[in-house]
Amino acid sequence: MGKLKYALFTGCTAKQSTPEQMMSTMAVAEKLDIELIELTEASCCGASHLQDYDDFLSLVLNARNIAYAEKHDLTMVTICNTCQLNTAMTKHRLDNNADLKKRVNEKLEEVGLVYAGTSKITHFLYAIIDDFGLDKLKEMVVTPLSQFNIAPFYGCHNIRPSELQNETHDTPENPYNPSSLDDLIIACGGQTVDYEEKNKCCGFHAELQSPKVAATLTGNAIAGAMDGNADWMVTPCPLCHLKLDTQTGHASHAIGREVSLPVLHMQQMIGLALGCPPETLGMKHHVTKVDFV
Amino acid sequence: MSTNAITTQKVNFNVFRFNADEDYLPYYEDYSMDVTSEEVVLDILNRIKWDHDGSFSYRRSCRHGICGTCAIKVNGRVTLACKESMTDMIEVFGNELVIEPLSKKRAIKDMIIDKADFWEKHEQVTPYLDTEIDEAPTAENLVTPAQADALDEADLCIQCGACHYACPVVEISDDFMGPAAFAAAYRFEADVRDGNESRLTDVNKMGSGVWDCVKCFECAEACPKEINPIEKIGKLHNMLFQSGKAESNVATRHAVGFEKSIKRVGVLDEGGLVLYSELAGIVKHVPVALKMFSKGKIVPPWGITKSDNLDEIQKLVKSSSTAKF
Ligand code: SF4
Ligand code: SF4
Ligand code: FES
Numbered sequence: 001m002g003k004l005k006y007a008l009f010t011g012c013t014a015k016q017s018t019p020e021q022m023m024s025t026m027a028v029a030e031k032l033d034i035e036l037i038e039l040t041e042a043s044c045c046g047a048s049h050l051q052d053y054d055d056f057l058s059l060v061l062n063a064r065n066i067a068y069a070e071k072h073d074l075t076m077v078t079i080c081n082t083c084q085l086n087t088a089m090t091k092h093r094l095d096n097n098a099d100l101k102k103r104v105n106e107k108l109e110e111v112g113l114v115y116a117g118t119s120k121i122t123h124f125l126y127a128i129i130d131d132f133g134l135d136k137l138k139e140m141v142v143t144p145l146s147q148f149n150i151a152p153f154y155g156c157h158n159i160r161p162s163e164l165q166n167e168t169h170d171t172p173e174n175p176y177n178p179s180s181l182d183d184l185i186i187a188c189g190g191q192t193v194d195y196e197e198k199n200k201c202c203g204f205h206a207e208l209q210s211p212k213v214a215a216t217l218t219g220n221a222i223a224g225a226m227d228g229n230a231d232w233m234v235t236p237c238p239l240c241h242l243k244l245d246t247q248t249g250h251a252s253h254a255i256g257r258e259v260s261l262p263v264l265h266m267q268q269m270i271g272l273a274l275g276c277p278p279e280t281l282g283m284k285h286h287v288t289k290v291d292f293v
Numbered sequence: 294m295s296t297n298a299i300t301t302q303k304v305n306f307n308v309f310r311f312n313a314d315e316d317y318l319p320y321y322e323d324y325s326m327d328v329t330s331e332e333v334v335l336d337i338l339n340r341i342k343w344d345h346d347g348s349f350s351y352r353r354s355c356r357h358g359i360c361g362t363c364a365i366k367v368n369g370r371v372t373l374a375c376k377e378s379m380t381d382m383i384e385v386f387g388n389e390l391v392i393e394p395l396s397k398k399r400a401i402k403d404m405i406i407d408k409a410d411f412w413e414k415h416e417q418v419t420p421y422l423d424t425e426i427d428e429a430p431t432a433e434n435l436v437t438p439a440q441a442d443a444l445d446e447a448d449l450c451i452q453c454g455a456c457h458y459a460c461p462v463v464e465i466s467d468d469f470m471g472p473a474a475f476a477a478a479y480r481f482e483a484d485v486r487d488g489n490e491s492r493l494t495d496v497n498k499m500g501s502g503v504w505d506c507v508k509c510f511e512c513a514e515a516c517p518k519e520i521n522p523i524e525k526i527g528k529l530h531n532m533l534f535q536s537g538k539a540e541s542n543v544a545t546r547h548a549v550g551f552e553k554s555i556k557r558v559g560v561l562d563e564g565g566l567v568l569y570s571e572l573a574g575i576v577k578h579v580p581v582a583l584k585m586f587s588k589g590k591i592v593p594p595w596g597i598t599k600s601d602n603l604d605e606i607q608k609l610v611k612s613s614s615t616a617k618f
Binding site for chain 1: 368369370385386461462465466469499500504505506507508509510511513514521527530531534542543544545547548549550551552554555559560561563567570571580581584585588589590591592597598600601602605606608609610612613614615616618
């Protein structure tokens with residue numbers, strides 16, 4: 001296998017409220033000898049909210065982001081579930097509707113770009129599973145996480161809608177019984193926790209307009225992991241991470257029970273298993289203290 | 294169905310049992326059966342009733358995915374019993390299957406639930422063509438194929454409730470109208486013949502309307518008719534802005550705020566977005582914001598890294614915008 005190389009679409013959150021995710025992505029990529037070319041030209045994906053306001057504009061902006069990955073002739077790797085959904089959805093719609101693609105390209109032409117549809121778009125989680133391989137990762141583990149019960153939290157926008165998501169990676173994922181993150185935990189030597197909320201919603205996208213509902217969903221998720229005897233949770237999505245890590249006060253209040261667990265980004269978990277020094281994984285940026293490192 | 298030979302395997306069914314007239318609490322009963330690769334979930338329900346316990350109750354009528362009565366949950370997954378193949382269920386969940394009604398808290402008897410909340414919410418969206426009828430028309434009311442396509446198959450809904458009872462917001466909030474009601478609202482809003490003036494405003498209410506959707510895509514996954522209710526919710530959002538019926542509130546400003554931020558810096562200015570969306574309501578975010586700030590999680594507006602080639606983005610926002618607020 002030659003050196004893996006991807007165009008990295010960081011999304012906005014990794015650059016702002018989850019700096020630890022950005023740090024650990026880079027640390028893990030270096031350990032795994034994966035080259036990530038950051039798409040510094042990229043705009044926000046619209047996070048499904050710009051789509052509510054102006055669908056066509058969101059298509060044009062996402063197509064522009066993909067066009068930059070195509071310029072590098074690389075697969076685009078995302079590190080945020082919502083970026084993954086919105087970018088992959090754009091690709092799906094443009095690749096399946098010649099007229100829409102033409103209208104979007106008319107706009108892109110104004111700035112000298114073109115969307116061709118040649119780049120794949122995949123989440124880093126699946127890039128590791130499909131391209132790098134969990135067996136190889138397992139061989140590289142120096143600090144197996146065997147003393148930990150780890151609760152996987154998948155996040156909606158990486159598993160649903162499954163028809164779209166399964167177009168973006170080779171290893172099939174069933175949204176009702178997902179396995180990718182569990183498999184990653186096992187590869188890192190950890191024990192996985194099976195709990196009802198692992199494939200449920202964290203509430204992030206209604207946090208401002210419907211805080212009570214959002215906090216209840218966050219609370220239920222942490223409570224489910226705690227009842228499953230988890231030592232900590234792990235997620236591939238920075239938005240889920242924000243909810244689970246920073247909103248424990250609201251979440252506890254909403255469900256009438258104190259809930260709190262350390263929550264790691266998937267990259268931090270891999271980093272720990274591969275022996276990256278904790279300071280390169282940004283643990284100090286967590287609101288809920290990571291007390292076991 | 295595959296052309297392979299019919300295979301048989303043993304499956305254990307853990308079945309929700311409850312009779313609201315007699316039982317204080319529900320309980321689960323185990324039934325072990327040989328299941329063939331040809332069977333659907335409804336065959337299993339029938340066999341529980343016919344071979345094990347005649348009092349076992351469930352709804353079914355058409356057996357062809359039309360009447361929408363037979364939706365239940367298998368291992369937490371909503372499914373139309375008469376359409377769902379047992380082979381697929383076993384492939385996803387293995388040989389231990391849990392059979393439950395769509396909503397345990399609404400159970401009346403075994404799989405039968407009280408669907409009143411579903412119908413009440415359905416009614417709230419005026420789920421019919423609302424139009425002035427010329428009693429003595431001189432010509433047909435023609436709908437072109439393109440106009441019919443605009444419904445985007447929302448008219449295929451069989452009101453099975455699968456999406457509604459898969460929706461986490463319906464589960465938590467009694468007011469939320471839910472994905473099926475929104476799909477129905479879209480179906481009539483998209484119909485050129487409809488003249489209803491209040492439907493869009495009805496689904497625009499905070500607390501019950503489209504803005505409270507958490508975008509989990511459970512409804513899209515659940516729908517046996519592939520109606521994709523969340524996509525229709527997105528279209529209702531678009532219609533609200535296009536019709537000028539979207540009032541300025543935290544939800545609409547949140548959507549519009551993305552465009553403002555992208556125009557300014559290319560990326561999302563997270564702090565700026567919350568401020569713009571909440572206005573004075575920002576104070577309630579201060580305690581969490583302070584904690585986040587102390588952990589280096591908040592980047593001030595002047596610290597945000599702008600997108601490279603920002604001029605391209607700004608040009609595209611100008612040339613490609615289709616909405617106004
Ligand atoms: S996407 Fe929205 S309407 Fe659909 S199930 Fe989730 S919260 Fe409910
Ligand atoms: S939208 Fe689909 S899942 Fe929902 S009630 Fe209609 S047919 Fe059933
Ligand atoms: S029995 Fe009518 S839809 Fe299943």
